[in-house]
Amino acid sequence: MYPERFSNLPEYAFPRLRALLDHHDPGGEVVDMTIGEPKHPFPDWVPTVIADHSEEFGRYPPNDGTPALRGAIRDWVARRFGTTLEADSQIAAVNGTREALYNVGMALFPERKAGQVPLVLIPNPFYQVYMLAALSVAAEPMFVPATRATGYLPDYASLPPEVLNRVTAAYVCSPSNPQGAVASAAYWEELFTLAERHDFRILSDECYSEIYRDTPPPGALEIAARMGADPERVVLFESLSKRSNVPGLRSGFVAAGPRSMARIRQLRAYTGAPIPLPLQRVSERLWAEEDHVIANRALYAEKFAMADDLLGAVPGYASPEGGFFLWLPVPDGESAALRLWQEAGVRVLPGAYLSQTVAGENPGKEYIRVAMVAPKDKTARGLTSLRDCLYR
CATH class of the missing domain: 3.90.1150.10 (Aspartate Aminotransferase, domain 1)
Structure with a gap:
């Protein structure tokens, strides 16, 4: 039924x-x-790299990404956000970030919080997979307006304490889809303080982070490191689709603290669809190249x-x-x-x-x-x- x-x-x-x-x-x-x-x-060398590795379509790919791909992602995060991640314990390649944005619910959302059904905070408007991630694990999605009055980002800090105490995770998209608003360092700092006080995770969808007008948007990992926040407090989602104009490649990554990542990887071992090896090879190069x-x-x-x-x-x-x-x-x-x-x-x-x-x-x-x-x-x-x- x-x-x-x-x-x-x-x-x-x-x-x-x-x-x-x-x-x-x-x-x-x-x-x-x-x-x-x-x-x-997209770069004209993309088909060549795939063709050069086409024999690897005959192999099962590693579920969490090749060591070279996870290393390229680690190095990109360090260049872009000044943040050090462990490639072997904090990064997993995913078959498009929609997969990870959905499966994070099954991997990390508890069945109860404070004896109640947990809440998942979602900006409104929103990317619809956020809602399905919550509903699929019987959590309750709570839609928080992201309007002109709030700078087109959700004002989670305005929620009453009794609501925040039920929250298990809060989705944030920066730059936001659809409005294109960027979460400032101050916004992130306030959210991390709130998450620490009420014990919830921040799910940071930064798939548009490399398309900006003037100043690179600050990222959640960057601010978390600056604040000395618990690395388990944030999960980052990034993609090559927008950054490198390869939406059909279905290649992105999720990064998190080691305990969170162990649970994400365990779930992916059962259910994940790994990226084919030739596509992992071209992804390695795309993350390494900025021109x-x-x-x-x-x-x-x-x-x-x-x-x-x-x-x-x-x-x-x-x-x-x-x-x-x-x-x-x-x-x-x-x-x-x-x-x-x-x-x-x-x-x-x-x-x-x-x-x-x-x-x-x-x-x-x-x-x-x-x-x-x-x-x-x-x-x-x-x-x-x-x-x-x-x-x-």
Whole structure:
């Protein structure tokens, strides 16, 4: 029998979008700005590395990543965040970070906390896998608004102590999806202090950390080390999908304290889908190389400067600090998405599809999410059509 806790799940965002749009004809040349699938070129040596190791498709890959891959990840973390990890006890390669963001619940969430069903804090809007991770282990997801009033990050510190005492984990995404807000060092410090006081883990989804406008976003591991926090207090999730424009590679990593990682690895030994060895080999090189990341970031910077020029006069427009989405205010996200499709052929995602309605309020209802992943000329065409359709 289907578990009752799954009976009221909202339909996933993209099937909902297809149901909204696909029985209508587009009103112009189609520009798809819905899914966060990078379209910038990946390094031209990627196919060569895979081909050079193609015979390794005939071998079972190591579940947690080759020593060379875990070493490359360790070295990247040290360069990027100034933090030292043990490759053999604190890092595991994963087949896309969505896998790890989900399985962390089964590995680390207790069945009870303080004699009650544990709470999992989730920013609202949110990446939907966070909710499923909680529900799958019968924890209770608690959606905390991440709105303009809170700097587009969840204000977990505003929750009452009796709530925080039930919390077993808190998801944070920085830069945030969909708003592109960056958690400052002060934000992280406050959250670590809160987590220590109320004994919960911080689950830091930093998959967009290498796409930023000016200053590299501080990371959770970086601040934890600076504060001398318990290494078991934080779990980091990172990906090559956005950083290196290889979403189909399905390669990322999870990093945590040794005790947490032992439990994550034990679960993966039973259930994990390891990355094929040729893809691990190219991942080793991608984590070790920064030139393509710098070039990728420059392409996004050009497109966001263009968005600022085209949309900067829109009331409520906020130029994102990081990530590759625009979070644009509209009277109603579904109506705006349908109108934009019917009149201009531009596909965007209603913000309500990324948010949960709590006490009758949906923080994404008056927004649309626009993915800035296409080449510059196509992005310019889509943004111009969007502006002329919705804001003039």
